[in-house]
Amino acid sequence: MIFNSLEYILFLPLVFVLFYLFRHKIRVFILLVASYYFYISWNPVFIILILLSTLIDYGAGLSLERTTSKSTRLLILGISICANLGFLFFFKYFNFALENVNEIMLAVKGSYQPIEAWDIILPVGISFYTFQTMSYTIDVYNGKTKAEKNLSYFALYVCFFPQLVAGPIERYNSLMPQLKEKAQLVIQNISHGGRLILYGFFMKMVIADNLGVFVDSVYGDIAGTSSLNLLIGSVFYSFQIYCDFHGYTTIAIGSAKLFNVNLSENFRTPYLSTSVTDFWRNWHITLTTWFRDYIYYPLGGNRSTVLKWVLAILTVFIVSGVWHGAKWTFILWGLFHALFVLFEKVVKWDKQGSNIFLKGIKWAVTFTLITALWVFFRSPDMDTAILYFKSIGSNWNIEGIDLRIEPFILLGLFVVLDICTRKKNFALSLNKIPSIGRGAIYFVLIFLLLSRSGTDTNPFIYFQF
């Protein structure tokens, strides 16, 4: 089941009604059953993975708390991390590793019978819930949190349906107290959640899916597309992926709000950033902070030697690239981001100039870099990415393909909304507007959602990660 489906539109109110019909002690089971059903409806087999991951980390948490021996604790942590990363490696990276082993063997031996790739389906959401459960075990190990004794609540922490398949990646200390708290049926929560769900659907179905049509057509024939359209295509993709993922997250936050749960914000107008470093403070925040807390800081962060710091930055961004997918394009995407972040630190980019003109230039440079790097992210392989950049430089003689005005208008509307909601989210921003204005905004958004939603691209981009 995906958010932008009729099933979810029916499923969510049903779970909502059931949740508030029953008393507090039963609610955990309602959410648990609903979450498992939500996942099973995509592929029943992979629920086994979630159950395994749940049991391993639940057991690891309890064992860590009961053991004082350092070596045993380290062993327990190691088992938990190896199990989680093992699942992730097998489903996500096994074929990529195999492919590279084949390449290496071929280069070394000259003639070599390559090992065939396995037919492995990537379970939806594995990268997200694996990171979430790993953060719990690491936090218990570090004494930052106590182990959860109630298996039902722990299972719900792992699989809470609004954020199960694509985050936000929640920390135990943030999510669990909310899951355990007795939720009251509050009108403000319904209104707040409803507004976010509407805005999320608008971003995904109206903006991302419409821009996606043009982006797909450009990537479908790069060599035959004019430079201008390639440039437009890359800008459109920047907004497609933003609206797609931000849309998903907003629906997730809105859905969770209905159950009195506040999920973490994942985006803060990232395209207004004036540096790549700043971009990463505002883009996919829960993943960035995960990397910061569990990789960057343990590697020394910025409080160690310059070499260690450089290595820490490179590691974080390359791991971030690999996290997105088992392809060299993602690795290169991560590496370039790392290099830009390092460059900014060296030239003290953030401290250069504070007047509006300089800020404008810094914004333009940052947006251009981010947009250019999305080409690696969107391209299925390196050859495609290289062809894209080459074609931008060489296809000026090709006539531009027909482009409708509608996507530009919709994108313009979104940019205005995004800027207006940069300080407070959409739901809270609406509170400041008189009811007639709110009604007008609802009317426009709902009308656009019903009438202008895209019809060709559907799955959320981040589901593949």
Added chain:
Amino acid sequence: MKIVKYIAIRIVLAAVFLFSMNLLYRYTFWKEDVKQHGDVLENLWGVDIHSDAIYFGESSNFHMQEGDSIKHRISFALDSLLPSISIATVDNAGLHAGTYLSLVKNIPSEMKLKFIVVTLNYRSFAANWRYAPFENYLSKSELMLSPSFPLVNKFLISLKQYDYKTEEERNAQMKLAWKNEKFTIPNFDYDNVIEWDSAVAWHTWLDVNPNLTEENLSLASHYIKNFAFNIDTVYNERIEDLNAIVAIANDKGYKLIFNLLGENAIEAEKLVGKELLYLMENNRSLLVNYYTNKGVIMVDNFYQIPDSCFVDRNWPTEHYNYQGKKIVAENIKKAIETNGLHY
């Protein structure tokens, strides 16, 4: 109580909103969306409201041969053969009973039709048409045309609430049908399309059938995939749709003509053999008898089109040259006259 009031007010407001949005959509984006997602409806909008009849067809109606001196549709030929009545045309590539059903449902109520002609393409009953990737588009069109709020239809299309399947899923459906839908040919070695086609593909038949060569082997395979099946009147989706058309025609008082197109039986027998002809004949007679018994006027062109009239030589189609089209038109004309519908 407070929350019930809160929700009730919003439900009423939502209803008012939706009603006005639907109106707004109807007068702004709807026509453009119909062009994009259900262009066949445009044809129906284009028909003269005073027409006496409508001819519903697929590519057999409009596909021309390059050298044809007269480039007329079957329906135009029919219209000129019957000067006393005016026949409108609604056609598009790949249409079948399911899409005709949606169109028939959308016939304007103010039209005083004497009869409607619905094209029956034998191949449209086969698995590779029933589960073709093109079904996504047709199914989307059906939803776009369904008599509900246009705004709701459009949103349901965005949510892919029609029979949407990926190409892989369609192919899997097709292969499953080829495997599971058994033949009833006496003393025949192959039970289903997969087995029969494999036998042909593995070249074993090259030695058995003197008409088969390396060059026309794939054509023989296409004939098996397109023509070898048993129509099941209970489970075949096309039968269900055609039955619904019969019900609507009875309800609205139109006389209904099913125009069973001609197939290249000579080529089928030459390339594949008499067993294929046996199946074709079984299905033909089933369709004719089944719908004659339901009061439908059956125009049976099945064996009426000579081999020379078939335009496509590397794929089994019902694309005829003008001579072939004229034969079909004359057969329909005869049926109309015999049943006294031309006055």
